Amino acid sequence: MPFFQPSHARTKVPAMSPTRRRKLIFSYAPDWVLTIVLAALFYSLDKVNGYRRVFSLEDTSLRHPYAVHERVPNIALYFICFVSPLVIQPVINFFTVRSWWDFHNGSLGLVLGLALTGSITQFVKITVGRPRPDVIDRCQPPTGSVDPTFGLSNWTICTQANEAILRDGFRSFPSGHSSMSFAGLGFLSFYLAGKLHLFDSRGHTGKAWLALSPFAGASLVAISRTMDYRHHWQDVLVGSILGTVLAYFSYRQYYPSLESDLSHRPYSPRIKRDDEDVLPIHIRTGSESHGFANHESRANPFLDTQARDPERYTSFEDHPDAQDFELGGTVPRPRSGSLEEIWKDDEARPRMGSPFVDPFATKTSTAL
Incomplete structure (x- = not known):
């Protein structure tokens, strides 16, 4: 049994059928496809000739030597920001929650973070067109070249035969190595912090060092970009x-949230259980919810605290709407259903423990 689970007895969750498991996996297939396709489209922009800012041949910040061999080449970056978290997270999973759903959510979250970061970084690089610190060495302007009178030079003065080297010389902002390493290792750090309950108000020094160690690796990657004169310090800072x-x-x-009592658990699936698997339950709404919360809190103040924060339940089975969710060891999402249902219910049904209760909200409903 994972060491994060409380020792008290809990309701046993029925095993999921293979059909239900396939349905659950296929429901997240669009997430995977959309994320991967959009990331591939943005990465394909690498061959696009983006904007190239003018520069001064006398600017000493642009006269650094071009490093043929980088300290962290692209292939090493991919292993650092993607492969290593993808391998380490299942190991953490095995020693903590041992949940295949946690493995799915952790992997999808990692891919989403890297895809978003890479896409935004690539888009900004192409549109900003800031020269790198080694752009003049890349450019190789003719001997004796000077800036125009009362003006600056542009890329047309360059004699560089390799178009790829010259094109890359105007993609300094922001640093892609910095943003990608902090996206991948940063996600790993948050994942580790959640499993360790870093913010449990107990103050464990070992937890802090362990949870923040991935950020140290990302920092080394970011610093190496200034050592290779590939980026200005502002590029590295913004990318990080x-x-x-x-x-x-x-x-x-x-x-x-990392402050939640259930920070080590993933959210439950977005879809509800099949009708035949769930018994209807009564949902207290409006004044009923308020009265119920007040009555129970007088007898048990801790219960009132739990009712106000669904993430503070010790297990998903303890949640009053547990039948609407599945996969034991997950955190029930605070509100389920489509966006249309949420918008319609927002005014008609205040949440349990709300400081304001509409006296005219007498509607009740059932959930399957």
Whole structure:
């Protein structure tokens, strides 16, 4: 039994049938296809001749030598930002929750974060067209060349025969190595922090060092870009922030907050169980919910805290709407159903524990 599960007895969840498992997997197939296809389309823009800013031949920040051999070549970057998290996350899964659904969510979240980061980075690189610190060495302007009077030089002055080297010389902002390494290793760091319950208000130094170690690797990759004179420091800083933000954004699509009592568990599937597998239950709404919460909280204040925050339930089976979800060891999503249902129910049915209750909200409903 994973060490994160509480020792008290819990309701046993029926095993999922093979048919149901296939239906569940196929429901997420569009997510995989859309993410991979869009990422491939944006990566194909690498051959596009983007914008190229003018520059000064006298600018010393652009006169650094062109490094033929990079400290972290592209193939090494792919192993660092993608392969290593893809291999390490299942190992963490095995020693903690041992859930195939966690493996699915972790892998999809990682791919989503990298795809979003790579696409945005590539788009900005092409449209901004900032010269790299080694652009003059790449350009190889004729001997004795000077800037025009009261003006700057442009790429047409270059004698570089290799078009790929010259084109890449105007893609400094932001740093792709920085953004991708922080996106991949950043997601791994958040994944590890969730499994370790880093923000459990207990203050474990070992947890902090372990959870933040992937960021150290990403930092080394980012710093190497300034050592190879491939990027200015601003490019590295913005790329690192971009990768970190999108990594957390992708992580939160499939996992609860790192401060949640169930941060080690993935969210439950988006789809509901089949009708024949679930018994109808009554959902308290409006004044019923408010009265129920107040009555129970007087007898048990802890229950009132749990009702206000669904992510604080010790297990998905303890959630009052547990029948609407499946896969034991997952976190019930706070609200289920289509967007149309959520919009319609928002005014008619305040959530349990809401500080404001509409006195006219007397509608009740059943859920399958």
